[in-house]
Amino acid sequence: MSSLKSNFAGIKSPNPFWLASAPPTNSGYQVMRAFDKGWGGAVWKTLGVPIINTSSRYGAVNYRDKRMVGFNNIELISDRPLSDNLRDIEEVKKYFPEHAVIGSLMVETKQQWHQIIKDVENAGVDGIELNFGCPHGMCERGMGSAVGQEPNVLTQIVSWVMETAKVPVIVKLTPNVSHIEEPAIAAKRGGANAVSLINTIQSIVGVDIDNFVPYPVVDGKSTNGGYCGPAVKPIAMNMVKNVAKIPGYNLPISGIGGIENWRDAVEFILLGATNVQVCTAVMHYGFGIIREILAGFEQYMDEKNFSTVDEMIGKALPNILHWEELNLNYKVIAKIEESKCIGCQLCYIACEDGAHQAIGLPGNPDSRIPHIIEENCVGCNLCSIVCPVENCISMVRKDENKKIINWQERTAQGNIPVTFDDKLAGGVGHYIPEPKEAIAYRLK
Numbered sequence: 001m002s003s004l005k006s007n008f009a010g011i012k013s014p015n016p017f018w019l020a021s022a023p024p025t026n027s028g029y030q031v032m033r034a035f036d037k038g039w040g041g042a043v044w045k046t047l048g049v050p051i052i053n054t055s056s057r058y059g060a061v062n063y064r065d066k067r068m069v070g071f072n073n074i075e076l077i078s079d080r081p082l083s084d085n086l087r088d089i090e091e092v093k094k095y096f097p098e099h100a101v102i103g104s105l106m107v108e109t110k111q112q113w114h115q116i117i118k119d120v121e122n123a124g125v126d127g128i129e130l131n132f133g134c135p136h137g138m139c140e141r142g143m144g145s146a147v148g149q150e151p152n153v154l155t156q157i158v159s160w161v162m163e164t165a166k167v168p169v170i171v172k173l174t175p176n177v178s179h180i181e182e183p184a185i186a187a188k189r190g191g192a193n194a195v196s197l198i199n200t201i202q203s204i205v206g207v208d209i210d211n212f213v214p215y216p217v218v219d220g221k222s223t224n225g226g227y228c229g230p231a232v233k234p235i236a237m238n239m240v241k242n243v244a245k246i247p248g249y250n251l252p253i254s255g256i257g258g259i260e261n262w263r264d265a266v267e268f269i270l271l272g273a274t275n276v277q278v279c280t281a282v283m284h285y286g287f288g289i290i291r292e293i294l295a296g297f298e299q300y301m302d303e304k305n306f307s308t309v310d311e312m313i314g315k316a317l318p319n320i321l322h323w324e325e326l327n328l329n330y331k332v333i334a335k336i337e338e339s340k341c342i343g344c345q346l347c348y349i350a351c352e353d354g355a356h357q358a359i360g361l362p363g364n365p366d367s368r369i370p371h372i373i374e375e376n377c378v379g380c381n382l383c384s385i386v387c388p389v390e391n392c393i394s395m396v397r398k399d400e401n402k403k404i405i406n407w408q409e410r411t412a413q414g415n416i417p418v419t420f421d422d423k424l425a426g427g428v429g430h431y432i433p434e435p436k437e438a439i440a441y442r443l444k
């Protein structure tokens, strides 16, 4: 029997599914309802010096019949008095002592950090999350992502926090940086116990083209917001993987960004997250989605013989290589299952105009079923991706298990041009430089 019990940097919860800091964790009323429904923890809506929020404040990207594929907000931190939030936290912990309540915090001065940490600890939080990610409103005042984008400042503030914090400290990272490893390492340098990522991505989700103003509209004007929801999941997963692969990093990672169901949660954990947090999906569908997440996740664990969540952490990481290490002898080509084909010919159009002219139309005017031109097919997957019928186009292996050969070996054979100096590479086949290193070498 699998166990969903979670221990994230010393913070225990009945399962690894937490609500992210956002409107669903605005109040004790909401957090208690969420725990009742099955959520394992909640990161409280960020606390600091209360602010005034705008009306309106959200925007969304819809795609066909799917609403809120991407979600955008210009909301700041909690607009409730700190004393109300502290009272609510205390009450939640009284009724739900086994669940994790995390105080998300964002203030400016060292004195304010020390004071608010004492306040939330006295209220009974199990951990603290430092919001160094909000990319709108607070960053203009030198907080939120302004801190997350400056590794030295981040380290400094984390070390202030560590001077007083008695509970585990999680640093929430902004994705609005070019190398997520830098703030992640800065958090560790400051003494943090864990990191969480991602916060929202700076964005504009649309423009009212009649009135020339982006959404959301505030009295005829707008501002950039923070993007989240299913659209950001691939970016978030890549960043989680990048942090998890930092050699010797070893801090637990809370994965956030576009998680809607059990499968999303599994993916984040396989990429190195110890637990996950959810915001947009709850704002869209409500706390009740946890029921399916729990059931699906447990079933997956049973099917794969995982008895604890920890056994799953990072299982996909060994299969993520540098591009240069991939097997260039591996070859697949497309195969169309004629009995499933509806003759829409989308695969033909995509391949003809956007890829490798590897799909032909039937000569027979009575048929609409295309065929693969094997000698042109590079196995790029495009046709199977655009095909509207599930399992109609599959990719079939054709390399007959030739010897595995990677880019450096092919380069050494002389049939691929060398794109960076062998001196830097320390001898072909031995060393793969990081992109930054390769560029720096070239600029010398």
Ligand SMILES: Cc1cc2nc3c(=O)[nH]c(=O)nc-3n(C[C@H](O)[C@H](O)[C@H](O)COP(=O)(O)O)c2cc1C
Binding pocket: 020, 021, 022, 023, 045, 046, 071, 072, 073, 075, 076, 077, 078, 104, 131, 133, 134, 172, 198, 199, 200, 227, 228, 229, 230, 232, 256, 257, 258, 259, 277, 278, 279, 280, 281
């Ligand atoms: C309306 C809204 C308000 C948010 N407020 C906060 C906040 O106060 N503190 C914080 O750390 N993150 C805040 N976030 C970011 C979320 O916690 C989360 O990092 C982000 O939305 C990505 O997760 P998701 O794709 O599941 O929404 C907010 C997000 C939304 C949509």
